[in-house]
Amino acid sequence: MTGKAQRNVKAQRNVKALCNVKALCNVKAQRNVKAPRNVKALRNVIGGFVLLLSLLAGPFSAGAVEVERVVSPGGIEAWLVEDHTNPIVALEIAFRGGSSLDPIGKEGLANFAAGTIDEGAGELDSRGFQQELNDLAITLRFSAGTDNFNGTLRTLTENRARAFELLRLALSEPRFDEEPVARIRAQIVASIRAGEEDPDVISSRTLREALFGEHPYARRREGTPETLDTIAPADLRRFATERFARDNLIVGVVGDVTPEELSDLLDSTFAGLPERAAPIQVAEAPLENDGTTILVDMVIPQSVVVFGQRGIMRADPDYYAAYMMNHILGGGSFSSRLYQEVREKRGLAYSVYSFLNPMEHAALVQGRVATQNGRVAESLDLIRAEWRRMAEEGPTHEELEHARKFLTGSFPLRLSSSAAIAGMLVGIQLHDLGIDYLDRRNDLIDMITLEDVRRVARRLLDPEGLTVVVVGTPDGIEGVVREVTPGG
């Protein structure tokens, strides 16, 4: 493919899950995924697509979908896009609070819980639960992010009631039997070990640790073999009780269900959850743009380079200006400055990009490039030069208008599947953007002026303050040398 490679860890994981040759990038996904590892095409096609970040920052055109707020008699709220085209229902949920709440010494708890709550619940043991999901062709998956805990359900209409019941069981009556707990722990440890081979995993982790220091955002989402060993079924049970509640639940539904039917399902599925989750206590992360460069020695032909510094929070009034700025700098696939300078003009890299990463308690502007060891220094010089040029001059009028046309025109492309739309409904609620957000979205982009983008570029981009991590054996790079800390 000619486009950029996968743009964030989540996309990467999905791509790798399709590639069974790679060990265990995502153990849970792998067992459900077929093996088109040699269909390069499929990997590539998947590689280019959307992530939630850009999803939320992109504009939405009015009228493409109708979002309805459904509130059940029991007080559970969901946003629904009714669509009876196919006999399919897709549901996405999020509970506020993710792996950054993992207790010290029990890092990896949220991720471990995500892997085990669907391994037996209520009267069903692991085998029975998974058998029923498979027999009814229901997809039910959970995952723990840094700030949120997410769930996905996909079912044919005819199995809808049972699918929602299985979701209820997983959330309310997970069993955490000995066999599945031991098995999932072993799978996560295997996945951690596989990550130690992977320059992408190591570079991202090292950057996080460098930027966040003692803050929970520096911790490993999957934990370590040692911390996983300390997590017992009682810990997982406490997690489920404390984290799955009505007051931190967000629901998005798309597909073959009416508001009335959904209302009943919401009550039967979620009304039994505790009213309140345990409080979320995560400090704001202090971030210094201290300009550190860190080298992690790995004998590979191509260095993987990631870099980052303080970014902009999602609720900041200048967020959309920053989003447009990033699109021009390194976000817009074939047209960005980084892509043009590093890839098109000089052939230094297959993949180079930047992105905004706003989290709940910190925000980053980040980027990545991968290039042969002999040309890391040249690539980094170019990236810093573009960082500086954007900070000092901002974009041109033409660049801004080009970005505006793309960002306002491309929204409907994100309505690419029921699950994608359901995910958007959850994201919009998580960020409190309002149910009319889809209609207002283009206006927010249209309002941004050249001066807005210049101001935010000056404020954010600090080429000397970038924290840089290089994994590989680059020539001519000075920096702090780190060993790979073994994970398994």
Next chain:
Amino acid sequence: MVRPQRRAPSWRPFLLFVFLLFLTSGGPAVAKVFDPEVFTLDNGLQVVVVTNRRAPIVTHMVWYKVGAADEAPGESGLAHFLEHLMFKGTETLGPGEFSRIVAENGGRENAFTSWDYTGYFQSVASDRLEIVMEHEADRMTGLKLTDEIVLPEREVVREERRSRVGNDPGSQLFEMMNATLYLNHPYRVPVIGWDHEISALNTESALAFYRRWYAPNNAILIVTGDVDAAEVRRLAEKHYGPIAAKPVPARARPTEPPQHAARRVILKSPRVNQPNVSIRYLAPSYRTSNEGEVYALQVLEEILGGGSSSRLYRSLVVEQGLAAAAGAGYDADRYDQSVFSFFGSPRPGHEVDEVETALRAEIERVLNEGVEAEEVAAAKKRMMAGAIYARDPLGAAPRIIGGALAAGRSIDELEAWPERIDAVSVEQVNAAARAVLRDERSVTGLLLPEPTT
């Protein structure tokens, strides 16, 4: 069965539809998959339209029936390199200008290459379809290349190879296994090419390949989304219609000789912490198979490796507790002989040898005892549901249809997939397993750690 309305008039047709779909014994015909409209222009361009009006967008794709396995010896990577160069301008548009036009129209685009095909696509708002079609048609014959833009792009491709293969011992093992599984057929050569051969590709070789293979009579146009066939026909005749057909070489690829020896490929690297094992068998594709065999193999794959209730996962991962992962894979959509594969990776505390032994025991069990009727029925039911789910993501239909047609199948065959799966018997699954899972047509690959001293 894909319905154009965003909202169906009532729920009844869907219940009926699902009911029909799950009928497993003869009876009324099983539902189709995508229900496309198909026609061919006078110049031989095959056109497929799948209407899906959920969102006001279309995906426009052109697939060329040429891929890496059609390259001449010594020119590995050429099909993929040309794919990159197709973004570098034509007689009428400068380098990158098509991409700029797509972006300005709020579109997304990309391209992909496999052994059997090369494809290009844009997704845009449905009222912009003609804009992308005009320029895609333009680059079917109008590509213009100079060394100045070709040579840096060759370095981009070499970086792509470093990313995908050079940095990843698992991918290196995969390349070695593939080159060992196929003794003679060009599937033994990686799609991206060997680095020393990529380094020698140039403007002339790219243009020669382009002129030889890119023609309307060697292409498939697939348009899906918020559009109807009449509109696509009008636009396609206007933009692709004037392009003249021309002779295109037959896809004459060397074929595999009989194979007589099981092979074993081992890659040890200090970079491997989590070892794995895979076993790959030569297997038929739709185009090369006996009647029904490929469908039986798909059912076999589902029984052995389809998810957490599959035989392999349940046995190796759950019951024996030896493996962290285990599964099976099979891709019937290849132009020539394909692969049926198994993989497994040990749990910490277990050895990869134990996983290999357990995988082979499961393979033996299938060969000796066969599969159960209930397993076949359950697998078919899941696969039928998969055919319904495949209609949901907008990107799935063009990808599946394009892959099938480029592999030499027909739309009718593709649409008959549920019926063909439904007709698979226990005996067919067992016979297919015995025909395909033969040691002397296999390669076993081991990815192992190498302790540093």
